[in-house]
Amino acid sequence: MPHATLTREAVAAHNNADDLWCIIDHKVYDLTDFLDAHPGGSVVLEQIAGTDATKAFYNLHRQEVLEKYESLCIGTIEGERSEVITMKPGDLSTVPYAEPLWLRPQFKSPYFNDSHRALQKKMREFVDKYVTPEAQEKEKSGEYISQDLINRMAENDILAMRLGPGKHLHGKNLMGVVKGEDFDYLHDLVQAQEFIRSNARGFADGNMAGMMISLTAIMQWMGNEQLKLKLAEEVLSGKKKMCLAITEAFAGSDVAGLRTTATKTPDGKHYVVRGTKKWITNGMWCDYFVTGCRTDKGFTVLLIERDENVETKLIKTSYSTTAGTAFVEFNDVKVPVENILGEEHKGFAVIMSNFNHERFMMCCGSIRMSRTIVEECLKWCNQRIVFGKPLIEQAAIRQKLAKMISEVEANQAWLESIAYQMCHMSYAEQSKHLGGPIGLLKSHCTRSAHKIADQAVNIFGGRGITQSGMGKFVEMFHRTYKFDAILGGTEEILADLGVRQAMKQMPKAML
Ligand code: HEM
Numbered sequence: 061m062p063h064a065t066l067t068r069e070a071v072a073a074h075n076n077a078d079d080l081w082c083i084i085d086h087k088v089y090d091l092t093d094f095l096d097a098h099p100g101g102s103v104v105l106e107q108i109a110g111t112d113a114t115k116a117f118y119n120l121h122r123q124e125v126l127e128k129y130e131s132l133c134i135g136t137i138e139g140e141r142s143e144v145i146t147m148k149p150g151d152l153s154t155v156p157y158a159e160p161l162w163l164r165p166q167f168k169s170p171y172f173n174d175s176h177r178a179l180q181k182k183m184r185e186f187v188d189k190y191v192t193p194e195a196q197e198k199e200k201s202g203e204y205i206s207q208d209l210i211n212r213m214a215e216n217d218i219l220a221m222r223l224g225p226g227k228h229l230h231g232k233n234l235m236g237v238v239k240g241e242d243f244d245y246l247h248d249l250v251q252a253q254e255f256i257r258s259n260a261r262g263f264a265d266g267n268m269a270g271m272m273i274s275l276t277a278i279m280q281w282m283g284n285e286q287l288k289l290k291l292a293e294e295v296l297s298g299k300k301k302m303c304l305a306i307t308e309a310f311a312g313s314d315v316a317g318l319r320t321t322a323t324k325t326p327d328g329k330h331y332v333v334r335g336t337k338k339w340i341t342n343g344m345w346c347d348y349f350v351t352g353c354r355t356d357k358g359f360t361v362l363l364i365e366r367d368e369n370v371e372t373k374l375i376k377t378s379y380s381t382t383a384g385t386a387f388v389e390f391n392d393v394k395v396p397v398e399n400i401l402g403e404e405h406k407g408f409a410v411i412m413s414n415f416n417h418e419r420f421m422m423c424c425g426s427i428r429m430s431r432t433i434v435e436e437c438l439k440w441c442n443q444r445i446v447f448g449k450p451l452i453e454q455a456a457i458r459q460k461l462a463k464m465i466s467e468v469e470a471n472q473a474w475l476e477s478i479a480y481q482m483c484h485m486s487y488a489e490q491s492k493h494l495g496g497p498i499g500l501l502k503s504h505c506t507r508s509a510h511k512i513a514d515q516a517v518n519i520f521g522g523r524g525i526t527q528s529g530m531g532k533f534v535e536m537f538h539r540t541y542k543f544d545a546i547l548g549g550t551e552e553i554l555a556d557l558g559v560r561q562a563m564k565q566m567p568k569a570m571l
Pocket residue numbers: 082084089091098099100101104105108113116117120121122125126129132523528529530
């Protein structure tokens with residue numbers, strides 16, 4: 061790209077539709093051939109021909125527009141330098157409250173050490189370089205995740221990390237900075253919060269969320285060690301895909317009301333599974349389904365391999381079809397008895413304890429996405445000019461921002477405290493002591509997301525309900541924050557779980 065040094069006087073001479081230049085952030089753009097292609101029309105560009113259009117531009121566009129159309133830039137104004145900060149992969153945002161407190165240079169944290177910080181840096185670079193570009197593309201097209209990205213995540217042990225701490229990480233040097241044995245729930249929080257920054261809620265689930273919530277159950281509950289190791293190898297290398305199939309049209313959070321049945325064959329060697337499952341994330345392209353079934357004396361969890369008796373149909377939800385959300389039909393599928401997780405008829409314990417990590421991950425994601433929306437609002441209010449002044453100068457807007465910031469900061473502090481407790485508890489202790497608090501946090505943070513989405517749309521106006529341009533992330537968040545409020549247990553069920561678990565610990569004596 062030729063890069064000349066030009067004067068403001070020289071730019072002013074190119075001031076008509078046949079020869080149209082303008083200045084944005086001290087750089088000169090030749091828009092003559094772009095007039096007809098401009099999504100905002102040619103008239104507006106003719107109105108700013110030959111002038112400095114910096115304010116007008118940032119009032120209407122995201123910075124990424126300039127990066128995309130960099131080829132229109134022909135030079136820089138003599139003696140002037142660009143003031144706008146262009147983010148590079150891995151960079152931290154400099155917008156106040158855009159990063160959690162522990163990542164802001166002015167603050168300290170009792171929880172995070174150098175190892176967490178090193179992982180955060182690596183994960184951010186990885187997400188910025190490889191995940192976000194694909195996430196943005198697939199969120200729009202509705203296509204499923206590429207095998208290339210899956211392979212890249214597998215090679216970097218990212219798939220394995222997303223199951224949380226455990227023996228499956230031992231002996232690995234994660235992203236070259238964390239020994240697998242040292243990976244704890246604070247590292248887990250870091251990877252989850254970095255991953256969600258690709259700002260595409262459908263893709264966030266399309267990106268192996270099914271594996272994250274099903275292979276965890278295999279690792280904890282599958283008695284057949286050989287089969288467990290084979291499955292872990294296949295799935296963590298990205299060769300095979302796995303998902304969790306619990307919810308049905310008949311029963312969602314009410315796991316006890318499920319109708320899919322598993323009946324033992326007379327020789328005792330197989331179960332025959334018959335029934336349907338609904339809203340199964342990644343179900344469209346999975347090879348394995350960790351499935352909740354009714355058995356004659358209770359509830360049993362089985363690993364079902366896809367065969368000709370398993371049928372999957374796409375369900376279109378309000379987020380992108382990239383998540384591969386499926387309606388699944390098991391039409392007398394024969395499943396070997398060694399595919400059982402936990403004990404026969406006692407599958408309730410398998411599902412309930414497996415939920416904790418899933419809900420913890422969802423809290424990490426929902427809180428981090430809420431933070432991104434706060435960042436978007438702060439940036440917009442700072443650069444949007446209305447009634448002749450920036451939006452931030454309106455006291456009513458500052459009140460809204462204050463509430464949104466407070467929700468995010470409070471939830472993040474609670475989340476970090478829970479992650480810290482998880483680091484010091486066994487899996488069984490977590491089930492006993494943290495199922496309730498995690499349920500309460502999930503219920504609370506999605507209520508916060510509700511308030512934040514509502515306020516953000518009001519702040520962005522029409523752009524908050526438009527799928528491109530300045531408000532695109534606010535639109536996406538407002539359309540999709542409910543997924544976290546419903547998946548993994550609804551707000552009401554989880555709030556209730558929190559109180560019921562507390563009551564179990566209540567002293568017997570009257571107080
Ligand atoms: C390098 C110069 C420019 C480029 C590459 C550019 C590109 C774009 C693009 C891609 C959009 C679609 C919306 C989006 O993605 O944000 C857009 C919309 C628009 N642009 Fe530009 N633009 C430029 C300069 C300007 C200037 C200087 C003005 C005004 C004086 C302007 C006025 C508009 C308007 C009114 C819209 C519709 C946006 C809305 O209603 O939200 N553009 N432009």
